[in-house]
Amino acid sequence: MDPVNRIFHEEQPPPVRTTGLLAWSKENLFSSWFNIVISILLFWIIYQFVAFVLSWGLINAVWFGETAQACPDSSGACWAFITSRWRLFVYGLYPNDLYWRVNVVYVLAAITIASFVWSFGKSTMRIRMTMFIGFPIAAYIFLIGGFWGLKYITPENFGGLLLTLTIATSGIFGSIPLGLILMLGRTSDLKIYSKVCTVFIEFWRGVPHIVVIVMFVALLPLFVPGGGKVDIVVRAFIAFAAFNSAYMAEVFRGGLQSIPKGQFEASRAIGLSYWKMMGYIILPQAIRNSIPALVNTCISIFKETTIVLLVGFSDFLGIIHLSLETPDWLGPPHISTSGYVFAAMIYFVFTFGMSKYSKRLENRSNVDN
Amino acid sequence: MTGLFSFWRKGSVRSLFYQWGLVFALSFGIFFVINTAKENLERLGIKTGFGFLSDEAGFAISQSIFDYSTASSNWDAIVVTFANTIILSVIAGLFATFFGFFVAMARLSGNFLLRKSGEVYVEIFRNIPLLLQLFFWYFAALKMLPDKRQSVNFFDVAYLNIEGFMSPTPVFEAGSDAIFWSILIAFLLAITIWFWATRRQTNTGEPFPALTVGIGLIFALPLIVLWLLDFPVTWDIPKFGRFNFEGGMALQPEFVAMLFGLTLYNSAFIGEILRAGILSVDKGQREAAGSIGLSQIQTYRKIIVPQAMRLIIPPLTNQYLNLAKSTALAGAIGYADLFWAVNGAMTTQTSQTIELQAIILVSYLGISFFIATVMAIYNYYTKIPGK
Numbered sequence: 031m032d033p034v035n036r037i038f039h040e041e042q043p044p045p046v047r048t049t050g051l052l053a054w055s056k057e058n059l060f061s062s063w064f065n066i067v068i069s070i071l072l073f074w075i076i077y078q079f080v081a082f083v084l085s086w087g088l089i090n091a092v093w094f095g096e097t098a099q100a101c102p103d104s105s106g107a108c109w110a111f112i113t114s115r116w117r118l119f120v121y122g123l124y125p126n127d128l129y130w131r132v133n134v135v136y137v138l139a140a141i142t143i144a145s146f147v148w149s150f151g152k153s154t155m156r157i158r159m160t161m162f163i164g165f166p167i168a169a170y171i172f173l174i175g176g177f178w179g180l181k182y183i184t185p186e187n188f189g190g191l192l193l194t195l196t197i198a199t200s201g202i203f204g205s206i207p208l209g210l211i212l213m214l215g216r217t218s219d220l221k222i223y224s225k226v227c228t229v230f231i232e233f234w235r236g237v238p239h240i241v242v243i244v245m246f247v248a249l250l251p252l253f254v255p256g257g258g259k260v261d262i263v264v265r266a267f268i269a270f271a272a273f274n275s276a277y278m279a280e281v282f283r284g285g286l287q288s289i290p291k292g293q294f295e296a297s298r299a300i301g302l303s304y305w306k307m308m309g310y311i312i313l314p315q316a317i318r319n320s321i322p323a324l325v326n327t328c329i330s331i332f333k334e335t336t337i338v339l340l341v342g343f344s345d346f347l348g349i350i351h352l353s354l355e356t357p358d359w360l361g362p363p364h365i366s367t368s369g370y371v372f373a374a375m376i377y378f379v380f381t382f383g384m385s386k387y388s389k390r391l392e393n394r395s396n397v398d399n
Numbered sequence: 400m401t402g403l404f405s406f407w408r409k410g411s412v413r414s415l416f417y418q419w420g421l422v423f424a425l426s427f428g429i430f431f432v433i434n435t436a437k438e439n440l441e442r443l444g445i446k447t448g449f450g451f452l453s454d455e456a457g458f459a460i461s462q463s464i465f466d467y468s469t470a471s472s473n474w475d476a477i478v479v480t481f482a483n484t485i486i487l488s489v490i491a492g493l494f495a496t497f498f499g500f501f502v503a504m505a506r507l508s509g510n511f512l513l514r515k516s517g518e519v520y521v522e523i524f525r526n527i528p529l530l531l532q533l534f535f536w537y538f539a540a541l542k543m544l545p546d547k548r549q550s551v552n553f554f555d556v557a558y559l560n561i562e563g564f565m566s567p568t569p570v571f572e573a574g575s576d577a578i579f580w581s582i583l584i585a586f587l588l589a590i591t592i593w594f595w596a597t598r599r600q601t602n603t604g605e606p607f608p609a610l611t612v613g614i615g616l617i618f619a620l621p622l623i624v625l626w627l628l629d630f631p632v633t634w635d636i637p638k639f640g641r642f643n644f645e646g647g648m649a650l651q652p653e654f655v656a657m658l659f660g661l662t663l664y665n666s667a668f669i670g671e672i673l674r675a676g677i678l679s680v681d682k683g684q685r686e687a688a689g690s691i692g693l694s695q696i697q698t699y700r701k702i703i704v705p706q707a708m709r710l711i712i713p714p715l716t717n718q719y720l721n722l723a724k725s726t727a728l729a730g731a732i733g734y735a736d737l738f739w740a741v742n743g744a745m746t747t748q749t750s751q752t753i754e755l756q757a758i759i760l761v762s763y764l765g766i767s768f769f770i771a772t773v774m775a776i777y778n779y780y781t782k783i784p785g786k
Contacts, residue, residue, distance in 0.1 A: 058511035065510045072512040104543075222418040226425065236720075236767035238727035241759055244742055248752055252439045253432045333528040340530075340731055347531050354538070363542035370535040374527045381526040 087371075098361030101368075108368040115353055119346065122189020128181065131172045132192055138168055139195070147387065166203050169196075185263035191376070193263075194346040197270055197335045202328050204271030209278025214308065216279060217286060227279070234276035240337045243269045247341050266338050270331070277327050285320025286312065325388035329381050347373050436753065451749045452477075458744040460735045462651060473745060480740040481762055487736065488723040488766070491658055495665035495722065502670025507677060517670070524667035530728055532664055537656035537732040544652075547644065556636050564650040565637035577624050578632070585620040589613030653734035657726070665722050672718060676711035677703060709781060716774040723766050737762055 059069040090106025094113055101108035112119070121132055142161040150157055173196070176182035188196055215227030234242065246269035247262060260268075289312055297307040339348030350369045359365060440447060456476040457469050463479040464486070471479075505517030524532070542561065545551065550560035558565040571578075589612075596609035625632070637644045680703050688698040730739030741755050749755070 058509070061509060068510055069512050072510075072516060076512070076516075220414055220418050222421055226421065233764070236764045237760055238724040238738065238763055240727050241738065241742075241756075241763065245756055249756060252753065253436050329526070333526075336528040336530040337728065340728070347528065347534070351534060351538075363539055366542065367535070367539040370531060370539050373531055374535070377528055377531060378523070378526050382522060385522075385526065 097358045098365055101361070101365055104362055104364040107371070108365045109372070111353070111359055111365055111369055112372050118353065119190045119349055120192065122192050122344065122349065123187045124183065124189070124192060125187070128183065131175070131180070135169045135172050138165055138172075139199075166199065169199070185261055188263065189344045190349045191346045193338075193343060194332075194335050197267065197338060197345065198328075198332045200267045201270035201274050201331045201335070204267070205274035205278045205331070206324075208271060208275030209282055210313075212275055212279035213282040213286065217283060231276040231279050234273040235280070239273055239334055240340055242273045243337060243341055245269070246272070263343070266341065266343065270335075274327070274331050274334075277330075278324070281320050281323045281327050282316060284323055285316040285318075288319045289315055322388045322392040325384055325391065329384045329388075332380055332384070333377070346376065440753075445750055445752075447751070447754070449754055451751055451754070454749070456745070457748065458740075460740065461733075462654060462735055473749070476740055476745065477737065477758065480735055480737045483734070484723075484726050484729075484736045484738075484762075485766075487654070487657055487661070487726050487729065487734070491661035491665065491726070492719055492722055494658065494662040495669055498662060498666035499669025499673060502666055503673035503677065506670060506674045521667045521670055524663050525671070529660060529664045529725055530731060533656060533660040533728060533732055536659045537652065540659075541652045541656055547639070550639070556634075558637060558639075558644065561652070562644075562649070563652045564655055565644045566648055566650065567634040567636045568648040570633045570635050577628060578621055581621045581624040582617070585617045588620075589616050592616075651734070653729070653732050656732055657729050657734050661722060661725065664725075665718060668718050668721075669715065672711055672714045673707075675714075676707035679710050680706045705781075709778075712774060712778055712781070716770060719770050719774075720767055723770065724763060727763070 060066045086105065087107050090103065092101045092103075092106060092108050092110050095101065095108075095110035096114055098108075100110045121129055124132055142165045145157050145161045171178075171180070173188070173192075174183055174185065185196075212227050212231055215223045216231060218224050218227075243266055246265045250260065250265050250268075293311055293315070294307065297311045302311070335345055336347045338345050339351065344352055350373050353359060354366050354369050452474040453472050455469075456471055456473045458476070459469055460467055460476060460479055460483075462483055464482055465475070465479050467475055467479045502517055502520060505513045506521070508514050508517070544559060544561045547558075547560040547562055550558040550565075552558055556567050589609075592607075592613055593609045596607040600606055635648075637649075684702055684706065685698060688702040693701065726736055727738040729736040730743060733739070738759060741759050746752055746755055
């Protein structure tokens with residue numbers, strides 16, 4: 031007898047492919063009738079959209095020209111509006127011959143951002159702290175000046191991207207320390223401090239920001255002696271820092287609540303005072319935990335800067351909006367479209383960059399834990 | 400260590416000292432500010448008090464649901480524009496939630512293209528400032544609409560042109576009160592059935608299709624009443640006369656632009672909130688639901704959504720608050736909301752800035768407080784017992 035089992039198995043089909051483009055598209059695009067319909071529809075929409083963007087924004091676009099007459103055709107974007115006025119959009123009314131001072135600040139800002147994006151080994155923390163504290167001071171010296179031979183420039187000359195970035199930065203840098211103080215007050219055991227801070231925070235969070243700005247700009251002279259002498263731009267800065275500190279306080283409170291109770295008890299047990307406990311043990315952890323939320327708040331602060339145009343400032347959006355209504359550029363609506371699309375792209379670069387940064391921080395802290 | 404300052408070492412004494420110190424400092428600050436304001440007002444000769452509310456307003460409001468003319472009082476103008484703010488917030492909130500739901504579905508879809516499209520939508524609309532989006536819709540997109548002579552025609556009943564959206568309005572004739580009552584009764588009945596069904600299911604385990612019956616009731620009862628009364632409602636259809644549209648209702652471009660901007664901007668945020676809530680439900684819950692034989696829809700309705708809701712409600716509340724507050728930007732494109740009226744025309748006419756700003760603050764704080772309270776009540780009833 032032949033010991034070998036001679037029953038032949040029928041030939042089996044090869045295993046279904048689970049890798050490769052075909053298998054991937056079968057699973058992710060064409061897994062059911064519904065998905066097939068959706069995918070084909072979306073393919074078509076995306077194709078139409080991309081084709082439109084290319085023809086409108088690149089092929090048919092008008093790139094150079096001095097007035098609205100340069101762009102009579104609505105089938106293409108009117109980038110001439112941007113190229114002929116970009117200096118105004120970037121520097122505002124800053125004196126022409128002093129543009130270098132603004133440029134220095136832009137470069138410093140880029141370096142500050144870079145120091146937070148890349149890591150430099152052991153000295154990372156020191157570099158970041160130096161930039162964080164040094165940048166606002168350097169920016170003040172170069173932008174406003176008034177000493178060391180630098181000519182004094184009033185903030186009223188700020189405009190365009192410069193004003194937007196100034197308001198956003200001063201709002202962010204001003205509201206972080208204020209927010210920390212408010213958070214400590216709200217979570218304090220001293221009942222009256224906690225009540226006062228809670229009311230303060232909830233008040234600012236409950237009213238529209240534009241109302242706050244109008245209040246500061248219009249009412250400050252009435253309530254504070256000499257308030258009329260405060261520069262109107264500075265009043266807007268104060269308003270920005272004031273209501274954003276309320277949001278920052280809530281961000282930090284969220285970070286504080288994520289600290290386990292044992293940390294408080296252990297610091298008390300080794301005899302630390304309240305301030306030492308907060309300064310050495312709790313706040314370093316709480317601030318670290320709240321950084322992703324903090325960056326998100328920075329994004330909304332950056333977007334919120336646009337509302338200052340409603341009280342008469344010409345920030346980046348405001349100056350584009352005003353330029354569209356000058357006699358030179360008053361024309362068919364596709365010029366406005368080009369202007370607003372350009373503004374949107376610039377804002378998007380900043381906010382999207384920040385949101386990617388906050389996502390990266392979130393992922394990294396997930397790995398740490 | 401006994402000495403002159405030994406009492407200072409006692410924590411309770413220090414805490415009392417600090418707290419009373421704050422009280423004194425604050426009272427002094429408030430007193431000082433009020434005093435300065437009083438002096439300044441006297442010096443500038445500005446009237447105080449709320450007497451101006453009964454004066455004639457003297458400015459026109461382009462959209463009002465109540466009777467309003469330039470001869471109406473300032474108080475009427477405040478009521479009308481406050482109503483406009485509320486109308487805009489509610490409609491935009493509903494639309495944004497509706498679209499946000501689809502955004503979340505797209506972001507959670509297994510279809511790669513749909514998922515990515517959802518992501519691109521969210522990133523674009525939530526990263527661009529709202530005011531810029533409003534400007535885009537009002538000053539660029541809506542300005543491309545045709546002239547009123549070349550209106551886009553929707554089946555001869557509604558028209559879209561550069562002056563807005565003309566739509567038919569219902570005209571209620573005698574006896575139409577009964578319709579409103581029937582709708583109210585249908586709602587009450589549906590809620591009663593819901594409560595009864597829930598109680599019966601917890602007690603006996605027997606299910607009852609309360610949702611289907613309720614929705615059916617809300618639609619069927621008014622229709623039956625309409626039929627019994629021989630349809631007392633007719634439609635007033637807009638018609639192009641010699642120079643203009645007559646009849647019907649015109650949705651102004653300002654309102655349309657606000658609605659577009661607020662809906663798209665907030666739907667991106669709401670979509671992300673809903674998605675995060677659904678993703679937060681543990682995978683095991685879904686698997687367990689599948690293993691006890693619940694269908695996909697049942698799993699969502701009975702297992703996923705109730706648990707996700709607890710995580711969705713707090714940020715969703717925040718988003719509604721933001722939406723209501725951001726309606727104050729309406730003045731930028733000329734929609735007649737509260738902030739536009741009070742801060743604009745009324746301030747220049749009466750110059751009683753302090754009173755007017757107080758009215759604005761109270762109104763918006765009232766809206767915020769109302770939304771927060773409703774959500775707190777909802778949270779109270781849906782929280783996990785014992786937690």
